[in-house]
Amino acid sequence: MSLSAAANNISDNEFQNIGPAPRPPGLGKNSSGFNQTQPLTKLATQIDIHRGVGARSGSQSSMHLKKRTGWVSYKDDGLLSFLWQKRYMVLNDSYLALYKNDKVADDPVLQIPLTSIVSVSRNQLKQNCFEIVRSNERLSSSSNSSVSTGSSGSGSTGDSGSRKSIFISPKTEQELHSWLDAIFAKCPLLSGVSSPTNFTHKVHVGFDPETGSFVGMPSNWEKLLKHSRITGEDWNNDSAAVIQVLRFYQEYNGISGNASNPNINNANQHPPLNAAKNGSSLKSSGNNIYKNLNASNSSVNPAGLLAQRHAPSPPNTEVPRVSEKATVPLAKTNTPSPQHFTPYQQQTQHSRHTQQTRNGQSPNTPYGQRNLPHGNSQQQSHQQQHGLQAGYQSTGYRPHHNNVNPYAKQPTAYASKSLEQNTRDVSPQQGTVIPPRLHPQRAPPQPPSALRTAQKNVQTTNLGSSSVQAHYEISEDRQPSPTTHRAEQQPLQPLRQAPKKPLTEQKGPVGVTKQRKPTKPSMSNAEIMAKLNTVALNIDPSPYFNMIEKAGQGASGSVYLAQRIMLPPKLADEELGNNQERLKPGDKVAIKQMILSKQPRKELIVNEILVMKDSRHKNIVNFLEAYLKTEDDLWVVMEFMEGGSLTDIIENSPSNGSKNSPLTEPQIAYIVRETCHGLRFLHDKNIIHRDIKSDNVLLDTRARVKITDFGFCAKLTDKRSKRATMVGTPYWMAPEVVKQREYDEKVDVWSLGIMGIEMLEGEPPYLNEDPLKALYLIATNGTPRLKHPETLSLEIKRFLSVCLCVDVRYRASTEELLHHTFFNMACEPEDLTPLLSWKK
Numbered sequence: 001m002s003l004s005a006a007a008n009n010i011s012d013n014e015f016q017n018i019g020p021a022p023r024p025p026g027l028g029k030n031s032s033g034f035n036q037t038q039p040l041t042k043l044a045t046q047i048d049i050h051r052g053v054g055a056r057s058g059s060q061s062s063m064h065l066k067k068r069t070g071w072v073s074y075k076d077d078g079l080l081s082f083l084w085q086k087r088y089m090v091l092n093d094s095y096l097a098l099y100k101n102d103k104v105a106d107d108p109v110l111q112i113p114l115t116s117i118v119s120v121s122r123n124q125l126k127q128n129c130f131e132i133v134r135s136n137e138r139l140s141s142s143s144n145s146s147v148s149t150g151s152s153g154s155g156s157t158g159d160s161g162s163r164k165s166i167f168i169s170p171k172t173e174q175e176l177h178s179w180l181d182a183i184f185a186k187c188p189l190l191s192g193v194s195s196p197t198n199f200t201h202k203v204h205v206g207f208d209p210e211t212g213s214f215v216g217m218p219s220n221w222e223k224l225l226k227h228s229r230i231t232g233e234d235w236n237n238d239s240a241a242v243i244q245v246l247r248f249y250q251e252y253n254g255i256s257g258n259a260s261n262p263n264i265n266n267a268n269q270h271p272p273l274n275a276a277k278n279g280s281s282l283k284s285s286g287n288n289i290y291k292n293l294n295a296s297n298s299s300v301n302p303a304g305l306l307a308q309r310h311a312p313s314p315p316n317t318e319v320p321r322v323s324e325k326a327t328v329p330l331a332k333t334n335t336p337s338p339q340h341f342t343p344y345q346q347q348t349q350h351s352r353h354t355q356q357t358r359n360g361q362s363p364n365t366p367y368g369q370r371n372l373p374h375g376n377s378q379q380q381s382h383q384q385q386h387g388l389q390a391g392y393q394s395t396g397y398r399p400h401h402n403n404v405n406p407y408a409k410q411p412t413a414y415a416s417k418s419l420e421q422n423t424r425d426v427s428p429q430q431g432t433v434i435p436p437r438l439h440p441q442r443a444p445p446q447p448p449s450a451l452r453t454a455q456k457n458v459q460t461t462n463l464g465s466s467s468v469q470a471h472y473e474i475s476e477d478r479q480p481s482p483t484t485h486r487a488e489q490q491p492l493q494p495l496r497q498a499p500k501k502p503l504t505e506q507k508g509p510v511g512v513t514k515q516r517k518p519t520k521p522s523m524s525n526a527e528i529m530a531k532l533n534t535v536a537l538n539i540d541p542s543p544y545f546n547m548i549e550k551a552g553q554g555a556s557g558s559v560y561l562a563q564r565i566m567l568p569p570k571l572a573d574e575e576l577g578n579n580q581e582r583l584k585p586g587d588k589v590a591i592k593q594m595i596l597s598k599q600p601r602k603e604l605i606v607n608e609i610l611v612m613k614d615s616r617h618k619n620i621v622n623f624l625e626a627y628l629k630t631e632d633d634l635w636v637v638m639e640f641m642e643g644g645s646l647t648d649i650i651e652n653s654p655s656n657g658s659k660n661s662p663l664t665e666p667q668i669a670y671i672v673r674e675t676c677h678g679l680r681f682l683h684d685k686n687i688i689h690r691d692i693k694s695d696n697v698l699l700d701t702r703a704r705v706k707i708t709d710f711g712f713c714a715k716l717t718d719k720r721s722k723r724a725t726m727v728g729t730p731y732w733m734a735p736e737v738v739k740q741r742e743y744d745e746k747v748d749v750w751s752l753g754i755m756g757i758e759m760l761e762g763e764p765p766y767l768n769e770d771p772l773k774a775l776y777l778i779a780t781n782g783t784p785r786l787k788h789p790e791t792l793s794l795e796i797k798r799f800l801s802v803c804l805c806v807d808v809r810y811r812a813s814t815e816e817l818l819h820h821t822f823f824n825m826a827c828e829p830e831d832l833t834p835l836l837s838w839k840k
């Protein structure tokens with residue numbers, strides 16, 4: 001049975017919100033954890049198909065899982081919150097109950113209806129501990145316990161008065177996983193998402209609820225956190241994820257070491273830390289990270305996020321230590337000034353400005369003063385650090401829908417597939433000038449619409465670097481340098497304005513490098529020109545086109561609407577045979593004009609052209625031809641998409657701003673289906689797009705839907721099984737990308753699901769969050785929750801569920817998606833007309 005078919009077996013009652021997809025056939029619960037992006041061959045060997053709990057064998061009967069029982073330590077957050085008590089826990093189809101002993105005929109000490117459980121997450125209070133949060137609103141009177149109201153810790157977001165927590169600590173890590181699986185499988189309100197389950201900390205950093213600040217942190221992290229609205233509760237909930245996104249953010253923004261604070265975790269500098277180390281009693285039990293961490297420090301550290309980074313530190317990476325137990329193993333870090341923090345306002349302004357320029361300039365002025373589309377913020381060198389993914393091995397995002405299983409053609413298909421080429425790894429550049437308005441400044445969050453607008457020109461970031469070979473064979477200009485010296489004055493790269501094609505010549509990435517294959521020797525300009533000459537005509541295209549207006553502004557150049565006057569003789573000779581249809585005089589075309597000397601990564605442009613040229617498909621913006629007008633002036637001619645980007649369509653939808661979705665479900669089904677066709681085509685060619693979002697989907701007036709922007713495509717080959725480069729735009733990034741794990745083409749499926757949410761809700765999840773917090777939420781929440789699931793059809797929720805499944809193994813492939821019943825509701829092309837009329 002296909003994955004889609006399996007998802008369709010989810011009943012309405014079970015389906016409160018989108019959740020992860022069902023498991024592949026024969027895959028039972030496995031203590032190796034979920035949400036891993038290990039090669040599937042490895043996973044397959046780890047899978048215990050006979051485990052009953054949490055297993056979804058593919059039969060309807062598996063929906064009724066066995067009762068699970070076992071001894072655990074238990075405490076609540078009430079009067080006896082200091083006391084861990086031994087209890088016999090029983091999980092059946094309706095209740096989670098705790099008994100004094102294994103004679104379950106006695107009354108339970110506590111009985112929680114599964115329908116009241118709203119969150120289950122890993123907790124640091126004790127080894128192998130997790131927290132169960134139940135909502136008062138749903139509490140039945142079945143509890144015999146005196147669970148008190150109060151700070152409920154991690155899962156208790158929102159009004160703690162309406163939520164109560166209990167903490168459960170099974171004996172072993174394996175049992176913990178098993179319990180989590182079982183609970184997630186049975187609780188209807190869980191979205192199938194839990195917090196990471198397989199890490200411990202050796203980091204004496206934390207959140208002091210009294211002062212409301214983080215302590216024991218490197219100062220730059222502390223500042224980032226302060227501004228990110230990541231709370232002490234977030235920290236308590238999943239401190240590993242906080243550290244992970246800090247690292248990600250740091251790398252994303254190119255912040256490296258802080259030489260001035262090499263011993264940041266020095267106990268003398270951090271009395272609370274010292275206290276923690278000494279086991280002093282610390283205040284505020286609920287949020288007492290010192291105590292919690294101290295507790296966890298006593299535990300083993302099988303997969304500590306930080307301590308397990310085996311890769312050698314690059315030369316300038318220091319791992320400050322206080323003691324063996326108290327490490328904050330991060331690179332020396334610069335302390336960013338507050339002005340470095342990501343500025344919504346600034347980005348919004350930038351975006352608005354860029355929008356203004358869309359139609360406002362003549363084709364002959366590709367870069368007006370105001371445009372500064374690329375390199376307009378001072379670029380940062382980015383670096384990746386060794387072994388980042390080493391810890392945090394297992395996270396507990398768990399499928400909970402008891403579906404008949406799917407994955408007909410599951411894993412093997414891509415177990416053998418490798419991902420080789422990162423055809424457009426971008427390293428940020430140095431030396432560009434920041435226009436004043438683009439200086440990162442902290443600004444109040446903008447309303448969602450403004451934020452959505454700000455997304456228009458969000459740039460995609462790829463922090464890594466890798467060789468580019470074979471067909472799209474381009475290498476980086478320069479080898480990354482393993483040094484961490486950075487200009488102190490350089491501001492952070494705003495997260496949603498990540499460097500893509502900065503203007504100035506690259507000095508080479510500076511900073512800590514992640515494990516990388518050695519990059520190939522730089523490509524000289526001559527080599528790049530030679531490549532370009534293979535795809536571009538060496539003539540002045542001006543006589544052949546009538547330039548009509550500016551259609552848009554990209555990072556690397558301007559896009560113009562033009563009309564073809566006639567074909568250049570050379571093109572007519574070479575191409576016309578097969579392409580009569582697409583090369584007709586009178587046709588409208590889009591011409592992207594790029595000044596090569598302003599492109600620090602010319603090879604990326606070549607790459608984009610090569611990918612486009614080789615990817616002729618009805619759902620991909622077709623490359624028509626390219627011209628080297630001069631050595632410096634490149635024109636790329638594509639088919640013109642009059643409807644603009646899907647972002648434009650969402651923003652200009654007649655129902656945008658009303659209580660209805662910008663697009664109807666049939667319209668969404670149509671657009672997603674068409675995009676999915678394009679993606680399947682790419683994936684069949686082993687190409688990952690890596691930047692699917694509404695900005696990169698264009699429509700024409702005949703409602704044809706096409707994917708564009710292939711700059712960050714990666715090519716899969718047998719040589720490399722996965723990629724780990726940070727690529728994409730944060731809000732659309734799959735968790736495995738945020739977590740810097742290896743990933744494959746299914747990152748596009750995740751992004752497609754997020755794009756579906758854009759069409760439903762007008763914006764991707766977390767858009768109004770600070771980017772750092774958004775990264776945290778992607779990493780910890782996994783499958784995002786819909787704002788109004790009750791208004792949506794089961795089909796679309798099922799569909800999103802299989803796209804936005806954190807566990808990559810269970811995430812649908814594009815092939816599977818194309819069989820999804822959601823697409824049965826797709827509208828006809830003409831039903832998109834109201835959406836396209838905004839352009840007229």
Ligand SMILES: Nc1ncnc2c1ncn2[C@@H]1O[C@H](COP(=O)(O)OP(=O)(O)OP(=O)(O)O)[C@@H](O)[C@H]1O
Binds near residue numbers: 592
């Ligand atoms: N083929 C096309 N037809 C119509 N409009 C287009 C076409 N391609 C791009 N545009 C418009 O031009 C704008 C810039 O496109 P472009 O692909 O250059 O953006 P980008 O991805 O931000 O930049 P870059 O690829 O240089 O990094 C887009 O917002 C889009 O609306």
